[in-house]
Amino acid sequence: MEALEQFKQFLDGRGLKYTREREKIFQAIVAFEKPFDVDGLLFYLKQREIKTSKATIYRTLQLLQESGLLRTISLSPTDHRTNLYSLCGKYRAYDHLICTGCGKVTDVEKKQICDSCRTITQDRGYQLESHSLRIFALCPECQKKGLTVENCR
Amino acid sequence: MEALEQFKQFLDGRGLKYTREREKIFQAIVAFEKPFDVDGLLFYLKQREIKTSKATIYRTLQLLQESGLLRTISLSPTDHRTNLYSLCGKYRAYDHLICTGCGKVTDVEKKQICDSCRTITQDRGYQLESHSLRIFALCPECQKKGLTVENCR
DNA sequence: CCTCTATTGAGAACGAGTCTCAGTTGCATG
DNA sequence: CATGCAACTGAGACTCGTTCTCAATAGAGG
Ligand SMILES: [Mn+2]
Ligand SMILES: [Mn+2]
Ligand SMILES: [Zn+2]
Ligand SMILES: [Zn+2]
Numbered sequence A, B: 001m002e003a004l005e006q007f008k009q010f011l012d013g014r015g016l017k018y019t020r021e022r023e024k025i026f027q028a029i030v031a032f033e034k035p036f037d038v039d040g041l042l043f044y045l046k047q048r049e050i051k052t053s054k055a056t057i058y059r060t061l062q063l064l065q066e067s068g069l070l071r072t073i074s075l076s077p078t079d080h081r082t083n084l085y086s087l088c089g090k091y092r093a094y095d096h097l098i099c100t101g102c103g104k105v106t107d108v109e110k111k112q113i114c115d116s117c118r119t120i121t122q123d124r125g126y127q128l129e130s131h132s133l134r135i136f137a138l139c140p141e142c143q144k145k146g147l148t149v150e151n152c153r
Numbered sequence C: 001c002c003t004c005t006a007t008t009g010a011g012a013a014c015g016a017g018t019c020t021c022a023g024t025t026g027c028a029t030g
Numbered sequence D: 001c002a003t004g005c006a007a008c009t010g011a012g013a014c015t016c017g018t019t020c021t022c023a024a025t026a027g028a029g030g
Helices: A004-013 A018-030 A038-048 A056-067 A113-121 A140-145 B005-012 B019-031 B036-045 B053-065 B111-123 B139-147
Strands: A068-076 A083-087 A096-099 A105-107 A127-139 B070-074 B082-089 B093-099 B103-105 B127-137
Touching: A004 A018, A004 A056, A018 A038, A018 A056, A018 A083, A038 A056, A056 A068, A068 A096, A083 A113, A113 B111, A113 B127, A127 B111, B005 B019, B005 B053, B019 B036, B019 B053, B019 B082, B036 B053, B053 B070, B070 B093, B111 B127
Parallel strands: A096 A127, B093 B127
Antiparallel strands: A068 A083, A096 A105, A127 B127, B070 B082, B093 B103
């Protein structure tokens, strides 16, 4: 199913409305394609003279998350306050490759990771719900300009 | 090497001092054993009439992170603002099993995950630096009282 | 001592995200 | 249409973890 359709159905199922504001915000996010922050979203909308309040944006992001269409990414291994948001398909894993040089975020899909998570939880009697993997590494472009880093372990 | 020794060497190498305040904070963190938040640390110190300011605590946590002895954990898949801190060994991976019911955090070590990260980065020409995996799942105790959750994917 | 840093505490500042509340909109129903 | 009512919205106050500022203090070396 298309993302928009999924969002509309989600709203409908909750007795909520697909309003002009929600439409504008949704379209902006789709237009971005890449992970974005709320700052950038606000600026983008302001540039196009689309008036929306911060509150409405956060409320819409919340709905998108609840509908399974949006996820958040925390960019730093040590400071979990700088968040990006990104539209996603209907899967519940959040695996990202993050360049520590330029901040570029790439989606990663690897069956092996999901398998490991399943094993880990089963071994301990847990019931798996979801997981989030962030891999911090230098992209090829940044390596050409940049520093070498200590390897994992 | 012992953690305290490692911290002292780190400070020394930077021309910094192992002060009374830093000592008290370090001891409190060791005494905790479990992941803690700054709130809790402040309360713990206040109870024992050890006077330290918030600023000094944050500054010390920063140093501990830079020395490789401390890591942060973000507890929610969607909201990266609630952080815990936890002493750790000298490895750079941050893998945690987090109970979505009671919030219990368990360390996880799995070679397979580090291997996957290595493969993913190598395939794309990245240079691996570190990774952070959070697995969200219901612990056995919470399952006895609690809800069933949707499985991963 | 004297000097030069590193350090500290108090509290102001910051900033992403949330809440409040009064006014608006969408929609169903008579 | 008119009326009713819940959902929705924007402005701005608020929260709360974290960082910054700055004046006072402490350590180490000469
Ligand atoms: Mn921005
Ligand atoms: Mn607390
Ligand atoms: Zn890069
Ligand atoms: Zn639990």
